[in-house]
Amino acid sequence: MTGPTNLTAGANFNLTIQALDPFGNLVSGYQGTIDFTSSDTKAVLPGTYTFIPSDNGSHIFTGLLLETAGNQTVSANDLSGINGNTVISVSPGAASNFNLTVPVSASKGDPFTASVAALDQFGNAATGYRGTIAFSSSDATATLPANYLFTAADVGTHTFVNAIILSTVGPQTVKVADMSNGSLQTTQSLNVTPDVPLSAGPRTIRIFRSVTPLVVASVIDGDDNETGSHLSAVVDWGDGTTSTGVIVLVAHNPTTFDVLGNHSYLHRGVYPVTVTIIDSQGSQAVVHSTASFFPRSFSY
Numbered sequence: 001m002t003g004p005t006n007l008t009a010g011a012n013f014n015l016t017i018q019a020l021d022p023f024g025n026l027v028s029g030y031q032g033t034i035d036f037t038s039s040d041t042k043a044v045l046p047g048t049y050t051f052i053p054s055d056n057g058s059h060i061f062t063g064l065l066l067e068t069a070g071n072q073t074v075s076a077n078d079l080s081g082i083n084g085n086t087v088i089s090v091s092p093g094a095a096s097n098f099n100l101t102v103p104v105s106a107s108k109g110d111p112f113t114a115s116v117a118a119l120d121q122f123g124n125a126a127t128g129y130r131g132t133i134a135f136s137s138s139d140a141t142a143t144l145p146a147n148y149l150f151t152a153a154d155v156g157t158h159t160f161v162n163a164i165i166l167s168t169v170g171p172q173t174v175k176v177a178d179m180s181n182g183s184l185q186t187t188q189s190l191n192v193t194p195d196v197p198l199s200a201g202p203r204t205i206r207i208f209r210s211v212t213p214l215v216v217a218s219v220i221d222g223d224d225n226e227t228g229s230h231l232s233a234v235v236d237w238g239d240g241t242t243s244t245g246v247i248v249l250v251a252h253n254p255t256t257f258d259v260l261g262n263h264s265y266l267h268r269g270v271y272p273v274t275v276t277i278i279d280s281q282g283s284q285a286v287v288h289s290t291a292s293f294f295p296r297s298f299s300y
Contacts, residue, residue: 001015001016001017001074001076001085002015002016002018002086003015003016003064003074003086003088005087005088005089006088006089006090006091007088007089007090007091008090008091008092009066009067009069009091009092009093009120009122010065010067010093010120010121010122011065012062012063012064012065013064013065014060014061014062014063014064015060015061015074015086016059016060017034017058017059017061017076017084018058019032019051019057019058026056026057026058027057028056028057030051030055031050031051031052031053032050032078032079032080032082033048033049033050033051033078033079034048034049034050034051034077034079035047035048035049035076035079036061036074036075037074037075038066038073038074038075039072039073040068040072041068042066042067042068042122043065043066043067043068043072044064044065044066045064045074046061046063046064049061066088066090067090067122067124068090069091069092069120069124069125071087071088071089071090072089073085073086074086074088092120092124092126092127092128092156093120093121093122093124094126094128094129095118095119095126095128095129095131095178095184096119096120096121096126096184097118097119097121097184097186098116098117098118098119098133098176098178098184098185098186099116099117099119099186100114100115100116100174100175100176100186100187100188101114101115101116101117101188102188102190103190104190105191105192105193106190106191106192106193107192107193107194107195107196108167108168108169108194108281109165109167109195109230109279110165110195110230110280111143111162111163111164111165112162112164112165113159113160113161113162113163113164114135114145114159114160114163114164114174114176115157115158115159115160116158116159116160117156117157118131118150118156118157119156125155125157126156127155127156128156129150129156130149130151130152131150131178131179131180131181131184132147132149132150132178132179132180133147133148133150133176133177133178134176134177134179135164135174135175136174136175136177137166137172137174137175138172138173139166139168139172139192141166141167141168142164142165142166142168142172143163143164143165143167144163144164144174145160145163145164147179148160166192167192169192169193169194170191170192171189171190171191171192172189172190172191173187173188173190174188174190175187175188195279195281195282195283196221196283197283197285198220198221198277198279198284198285199219199220199285200217200218200219200220200275200277200285200286201217201218201219201287202217202287202288202289202290203215203217203218203289204289204290205273205289205290205291205292206291206294207265207291207292207293207294213260213261213262214260214261214262214263214291215258215259215260216235216245216259216273216275216287216289216291217233217245217259217275217277217287217289218250218256218258218259219231219247219256219257219258219259219277219285219287220255220256220257221255221257221279230279230281231247231257231277231279231280232244232247232277233245233247233259233275233276233277233278234275234276235259235261235263235273235274235275236273236275237261237263237265237271237273237291238271238273238274238291239265239266239267239271243261243262243263245259245260245261245275245277246260246261247259247260248260259275259277259287263291265291265293267293268293268294269293269294270290270292271290271291271292271293272288272289272290273288273289273290274286274287274288274289275287275288275289
């Protein structure tokens with residue numbers, strides 16, 4: 001088999017098939033029947049062919065086509081078991097469309113991640129794409145990524161992590177378009193749901209030292225993919241002082257957080273601790289915990 005070693009997806013090419021003896025000599029009288037197969041399931045290949053005397057053991061097949069990027073094999077198989085093959089490196093074509101990946105739903109005010117892939121006409125990642133893209137949305141109050149210029153390191157795909165925030169409840173769209181080629185664009189729909197109310201639980205705190213990092217409350221936010229950056233907390237320690245709580249994600253649980261606080265009590269005793277947790281959309285949860293401060297030498 002003689003043909004190209006490199007080509008672009010979708011480019012037509014020819015293959016020359018020669019029947020050879022074990023020593024590489026052309027068998028001019030070969031009149032066998034062959035068919036073609038390829039590792040590319042989208043390949044356009046010749047139909048079954050029977051060599052005729054005028055071929056003199058060699059025939060050119062035209063109009064073959066490979067669509068899938070990567071190293072692809074094309075094989076010719078004689079029905080008696082003789083075969084030959086060639087490997088062709090297929091490069092993706094120019095970008096002809098985008099694939100925009102966003103979640104099917106997002107909570108109002110919560111950031112989410114979007115991925116943009118530039119694809120050629122056959123669905124291969126257009127690794128050579130170097131265009132600049134811009135985002136837009138049906139939500140006039142949306143927070144969107146800045147215009148972005150694709151680089152070689154992107155190899156055709158770029159992910160914008162927690163870069164989009166939609167604030168209008170209901171069906172919305174996010175659109176991405178090449179800034180210099182208006183036909184290169186795509187739009188995805190998603191549903192924006194109301195902010196999920198916070199739910200929180202108290203903790204019973206026993207303190208043996210004057211300053212200790214304390215877990216003063218736990219809070220659950222049913223919104224997906226939260227990092228805790230949207231939450232804030234204020235701790236009223238029950239002795240006339242307040243401080244800001246620190247929000248910490250609970251390991252292996254993407255919707256549960258601990259509220260931590262540091263405090264020094266001047267007198268031993270039991271104190272009512274009130275923790276107020278607020279998210280970026282205004283949802284609020286109030287937790288009443290109890291802190292008991294006694295030195296270790298004190299028995300209770």
